Amino acid sequence: xxxxxxxxxxxxxxxxxxxxxxxxxxxxxxxxxxxxxxxxxxxxxxxxxxxxxxxxxxxxxxxxxxxxxxxxxxxxxxxxxxxxxxxxxxxxxxxxxxxxxxxxxxxxxxxxxxxxxxxxxxxxxxxxxxxxxxxxxxxxxxxxxxxxxxxxxxxxxxxxxxxxxxxxxxxxxxxxxxxxxxxxxxxxxxxxxxxxxxxxxxxxxxxxxxxxxxxxxxxxxxxxxxxxxxxxxxxxxxxxxxxxxxxxxxxxxxxxxxxxxxxxxxxxxxxxxxxxxxxxxxxxxxxxxxxxxxxxxxxxxxxxxxxxxxxxxxxxxxxxxxxxxxxxxxxxxxxxxxxxxxxxxxxxxxxxxxxxxxxxxxxxxxxxxxxxxxxxxxxxxxxxxxxxxxxxxxxxxxxxxxxxxxxxxxxxxxxxxxxxxxxxxxxxxxxxxxxxxxxxxxxxxxxxxxxxxxxxxxxxxxxxxxxxxxxxxxxxxxxxxxxxxxxxxxxxxxxxxxxxxxxxxxxxxxxxxxxxxxxxxxxxxxxxxxxxxxxxxxxxxxxxxxxxxxxxxxxxxxxxxxxxxxxxxxxxxxxxxxxxxxxxxxxxxxxxxxxxxxxxxxxxxxxxxxxxxxxxxxxxxxxxxxxxxxxxxxxxxxxxxxxxxxxxxxxxxxxxxxxxxxxxxxxxxxxxxxxxxxxxxxxxxxxxxxxxxxxxxxxxxxxxxxxxxxxxxxxxxxxxxxxxxxxxxxxxxxxxxxxxxxxxxxxxxxxxxxxxxxxxxxxxxxxxxxxxxxxxxxxxxxxxxxxxxxxxxxxxxxxxxxxxxxxxxxxxxxxxxxxxxxxxxxxxxxxxxxxxxxxxxxxxxxxxxxxxxxxxxxxxxxxxxxxxxxxxxxxxxxxxxxxxxxxxxxxxxxxxxxxxxxxxxxxxxxxxxxxxxxxxxxxxxxxxxxxxxxxxxxxxxxxxxxxxxxxxxxxxxxxxxxxxxxxxxxxxxxxxxxxxxx
Numbered sequence: 013x014x015x016x017x018x019x020x021x022x023x024x025x026x027x028x029x030x031x032x033x034x035x036x037x038x039x040x041x042x043x044x045x046x047x048x049x050x051x052x053x054x055x056x057x058x059x060x061x062x063x064x065x066x067x068x069x070x071x072x073x074x075x076x077x078x079x080x081x082x083x084x085x086x087x088x089x090x091x092x093x094x095x096x097x098x099x100x101x102x103x104x105x106x107x108x109x110x111x112x113x114x115x116x117x118x119x120x121x122x123x124x125x126x127x128x129x130x131x132x133x134x135x136x137x138x139x140x141x142x143x144x145x146x147x148x149x150x151x152x153x154x155x156x157x158x159x160x161x162x163x164x165x166x167x168x169x170x171x172x173x174x175x176x177x178x179x180x181x182x183x184x185x186x187x188x189x190x191x192x193x194x195x196x197x198x199x200x201x202x203x204x205x206x207x208x209x210x211x212x213x214x215x216x217x218x219x220x221x222x223x224x225x226x227x228x229x230x231x232x233x234x235x236x237x238x239x240x241x242x243x244x245x246x247x248x249x250x251x252x253x254x255x256x257x258x259x260x261x262x263x264x265x266x267x268x269x270x271x272x273x274x275x276x277x278x279x280x281x282x283x284x285x286x287x288x289x290x291x292x293x294x295x296x297x298x299x300x301x302x303x304x305x306x307x308x309x310x311x312x313x314x315x316x317x318x319x320x321x322x323x324x325x326x327x328x329x330x331x332x333x334x335x336x337x338x339x340x341x342x343x344x345x346x347x348x349x350x351x352x353x354x355x356x357x358x359x360x361x362x363x364x365x366x367x368x369x370x371x372x373x374x375x376x377x378x379x380x381x382x383x384x385x386x387x388x389x390x391x392x393x394x395x396x397x398x399x400x401x402x403x404x405x406x407x408x409x410x411x412x413x414x415x416x417x418x419x420x421x422x423x424x425x426x427x428x429x430x431x432x433x434x435x436x437x438x439x440x441x442x443x444x445x446x447x448x449x450x451x452x453x454x455x456x457x458x459x460x461x462x463x464x465x466x467x468x469x470x471x472x473x474x475x476x477x478x479x480x481x482x483x484x485x486x487x488x489x490x491x492x493x494x495x496x497x498x499x500x501x502x503x504x505x506x507x508x509x510x511x512x513x514x515x516x517x518x519x520x521x522x523x524x525x526x527x528x529x530x531x532x533x534x535x536x537x538x539x540x541x542x543x544x545x546x547x548x549x550x551x552x553x554x555x556x557x558x559x560x561x562x563x564x565x566x567x568x569x570x571x572x573x574x575x576x577x578x579x580x581x582x583x584x585x586x587x588x589x590x591x592x593x594x595x596x597x598x599x600x601x602x603x604x605x606x607x608x609x610x611x612x613x614x615x616x617x618x619x620x621x622x623x624x625x626x627x628x629x630x631x632x633x634x635x636x637x638x639x640x641x642x643x644x645x646x647x648x649x650x651x652x653x654x655x656x657x658x659x660x661x662x663x664x665x666x667x668x669x670x671x672x673x674x675x676x677x678x679x680x681x682x683x684x685x686x687x688x689x690x691x692x693x694x695x696x697x698x699x700x701x702x703x704x705x706x707x708x709x710x711x712x713x714x715x716x717x718x719x720x721x722x723x724x725x726x727x728x729x730x731x732x733x734x735x736x737x738x739x740x741x742x743x744x745x746x747x748x749x750x751x752x753x754x755x756x757x758x759x760x761x762x763x764x765x766x767x768x769x770x771x772x773x774x775x776x777x778x779x780x781x782x783x784x785x786x787x788x789x790x791x792x793x794x795x796x797x798x799x800x801x802x803x804x805x806x807x808x809x810x811x812x813x814x815x816x817x818x819x820x821x822x823x824x825x826x827x828x829x830x831x832x833x834x835x836x837x838x839x840x841x842x843x844x845x846x847x848x849x850x851x852x853x854x855x856x857x858x859x860x861x862x863x864x865x866x867x868x869x870x871x872x873x874x875x876x877x878x879x880x881x882x883x884x885x886x887x888x889x890x891x892x893x894x895x896x897x898x899x900x901x902x903x904x905x906x907x908x909x910x911x912x913x914x915x916x917x918x919x920x921x922x923x924x925x926x927x928x929x930x931x932x933x934x935x936x937x938x939x940x941x942x943x944x945x946x947x948x949x950x951x952x953x954x955x956x957x958x959x960x961x962x963x964x965x966x967x968x969x970x971x972x973x974x975x976x977x978x979x980x981x982x983x984x985x986x987x988x989x990x991x992x993x994x
Contacts, residue, residue: 027114073100081133081265088290089124127227129234130290133266134211137192144186148179191215198442199883200471200479201393203368206345209256211239214249221248228252233321234289237270237335240343242357243364255343258385259336261286270340272297272333280308280334287333293320298328300335301835338834344389348477349770350381350818351811352833359772359809366768367479370880371513372446372470374758376478379878380822381815384830386477393477395469397434397450399460408452411436413466431647436467439612441516441754444883446470449514480880481510482823485816486787486795486859487804487873498778499767500798502786511761511881516612516754521567521601523749529572530748537568537598547611551625554753558611564603566611566753570596601753605912606887609757617741617750630737637737641730645723652719653693659711663703671695693719757887764886767879771809773799774882787859787868794862795874812877817855818842819876824849895952903943903968917942939964 037043048062078099090108156173192215197203229251231241243255269286297318303311310328317326339347345364403417413434436450450467465475535552547558552568618626660683667679698716768774786794831837843853856871891909905914925934940947947965
């Protein structure tokens with residue numbers, strides 16, 4: 013009966029009654045046939061086939077899979093309690109769906125908001141990989157079926173059917189070319205951490221930039237504590253790519269959860285619960301900085317709470333949860349901006365994005381004004397070395413730290429048994445050409461606790477994130493040099509290497525096996541002077557430590573020329589001077605334009621057939637490996653003996669066999685130093701009875717067995733590594749050898765470099781002034797950087813001014829301040845700190861002009877601001893071209909520095925010259941300087957000979973236009989009339 017299916021509502025009954033009246037079918041059989049006819053018209057149905065089709069369509073798990081998350085959402089939305097393992101629709105689902113649709117029509121219930129985070133889930137790499145795997149397996153299944161149908165099933169073996177390449181190809185494609193498989197941003201530790209916490213709405217199964225509307229990109233109230241409302245790129249991806257909030261996590265279904273403290277009857281407990289957006293919708297929440305009394309009860313009777321997208325004033329008893337921290341709203345990068353609450357959101361967005369572009373400097377410096385998150389970010393980014401247990405430092409050198417973790421550990425035979433070697437990364441190139449270098453923070457003999465930072469990485473100081481430098485700033489105009497956000501710097505910053513960074517560039521050369529013969533790396537390069545190859549060693553590869561500049565040869569390579577018909581003279585020369593003369597051409601690797609640096613490393617990869625250099629390298633690596641493993645094994649043996657000594661000391665022996673002397677040790681002897689010397693524990697059977705005490709025997713057996721296992725592991729590691737060395741390197745098809753040259757450059761800050769603060773206050777260095785010309789304080793201290801005050805009011809990023817004031821007080825008091833976001837220092841607290849440091853509470857001071865010595869008329873804001881040098885360096889942007897490559901079709905120069913291209917002279921530039929009437933300038937720009945192929949070679953010839961340049965010819969773009977018109981079927985030809993020359 014119908015009344016069991018729906019609520020007893022007259023309207024619902026009418027809808028169903030009308031539907032049944034309209035429905036021509038009279039029973040189940042009729043209905044099934046009707047559905048079958050709609051899906052498979054023209055096919056006469058039987059009852060069984062119709063039923064099977066419906067079952068296959070809706071109830072067959074092979075056809076579709078809701079997965080556990082689909083079942084969870086259906087159950088939650090429709091109020092069902094169907095088992096999680098049922099991943100297809102059931103009859104109950106259809107009834108509940110119809111019921112909800114009817115209720116919705118009656119005005120009860122609500123439609124889903126597609127942008128609500130309860131309806132958007134996260135697919136991590138594991139799930140994406142699982143999808144690819146299933147694609148690979150289904151392809152494999154299809155191939156197996158095909159092979160089985162073709163072959164003789166009696167004599168077929170599994171390896172005839174199964175080809176693993178089907179799956180590996182899919183996985184390689186996924187990691188190699190998926191939109192979501194990205195090259196890690198390694199500019200600095202923060203960039204690395206943020207890239208790993210990035211969320212994207214793009215990619216396979218996601219949106220595209222063009223189709224994504226405003227609603228998807230906008231901030232939704234459910235983003236609170238889950239996705240950062242600030243950190244997102246500017247430009248076409250805004251709102252589609254975002255970052256995980258500080259405390260957010262992903263649950264088993266892929267929904268984002270954020271933690272809250274449980275509140276009971278107005279009392280805030282220490283119990284933490286993670287809520288999804290759906291669960292949060294049912295509760296009233298209090299902000300983290302609500303005042304509490306001494307009993308952890310909310311102090312106010314009524315507070316401003318949060319319920320969905322509304323902010324009602326509610327009684328404290330109605331509050332269910334409270335935020336865990338004010339910073340839970342934002343991402344890690346945004347949480348590093350002090351006084352974020354005083355910055356406009358657009359500028360905060362720029363600030364958090366630009367911190368990721370900051371270049372690690374030669375000497376890192378922690379900010380005077382931080383947020384307290386710097387240490388956490390530095391540790392979690394993975395660039396520092398962290399103690400994994402309590403222990404003490406055995407030894408420290410520039411490239412390794414040896415820690416003894418064995419104290420207090422019973423059996424810790426892992427790594428370097430109790431002693432663990434932490435290898436430090438020295439001057440390695442990052443993906444963005446910045447320098448990764450780790451430096452020790454500890455000394456031999458220091459005690460360390462679990463989680464202590466042992467070594468700093470790039471962009472960290474003392475285990476804290478340090479992306480920039482604290483500089484003394486004055487906010488004032490200076491002769492117009494800081495107009496439009498330009499920045500004025502002191503020469504001292506350059507002299508003291510305050511903003512100097514190291515960049516490492518990688519150059520790669522492949523030696524190929526070509527049709528004309530194998531290419532060769534050599535010092536003997538045709539038509540090259542001895543001076544040009546002065547940096548190369550006997551093998552033709554640049555030596556480490558060489559100072560190279562643009563155009564210098566890094567690796568000498570010659571390629572066989574094609575066999576050409578020789579003239580009699582050439583044949584004679586060949587006969588006299590031998591075959592080699594002139595049958596190869598220079599294909600050397602040269603330093604790129606603008607290069608000026610030191611070669612710090614050379615790596616040569618080759619296949620099994622090794623040359624002398626490769627053999628030497630292999631032997632050197634093998635010796636180093638053997639030495640390292642031997643040292644580690646010796647350390648394990650010493651530790652094993654020490655532990656056995658501790659276990660057996662002063663005990664009496666039982667009778668046991670000593671393999672070292674091939675004799676038995678009699679019972680009743682004391683375990684003393686002399687006896688220990690007689691016994692080689694390397695050869696003793698761990699199962700021997702060393703004493704009468706069973707517990708001690710078990711302990712010794714454990715130690716000896718664990719040591720044997722650990723030593724065996726090390727020996728196998730050595731064998732595996734040696735085998736890998738002898739096997740040769742895996743290179744691309746056709747490549748015989750691969751040479752990589754690493755060149756390091758020291759980049760001082762220079763005019764044209766981009767700098768920024770943490771509040772979106774970015775600018776370009778306009779001038780580097782001598783110290784004596786800069787404004788100075790009353791005590792004679794010159795300022796280090798001059799910023800334009802007009803960059804602050806309209807941008808509404810006042811955080812930089814508060815940072816400046818507090819920074820000055822911190823510098824004078826010799827302290828560092830942590831001012832967390834949304835819970836930072838108040839204006840009054842900053843004034844108190846300024847007063848404590850005997851500074852003016854206004855933060856302004858009298859400044860004197862360095863050029864005249866006169867005081868400026870007004871007082872000026874002076875303080876300490878934290879500035880970053882961004883990886884938009886002028887040395888990487890500056891570019892000039894005389895001659896270079898041309899586009900094949902248009903014959904115009906290519907564009908961009910990477911292609912060694914020219915500058916585009918576009919439509920508007922043409923109009924400008926037309927307006928000036930500069931006809932000849934315009935003519936040569938559009939012909940010989942662009943795409944007049946004949947004209948440009950004639951002009952070059954004329955310049956070389958010192959003649960006047962000839963008249964320009966016809967540009968190639970005209971010929972291209974003619975050809976395109978001809979391809980449309982228009983018979984167009986250029987008729988050139990002979991010019992009458994007087």
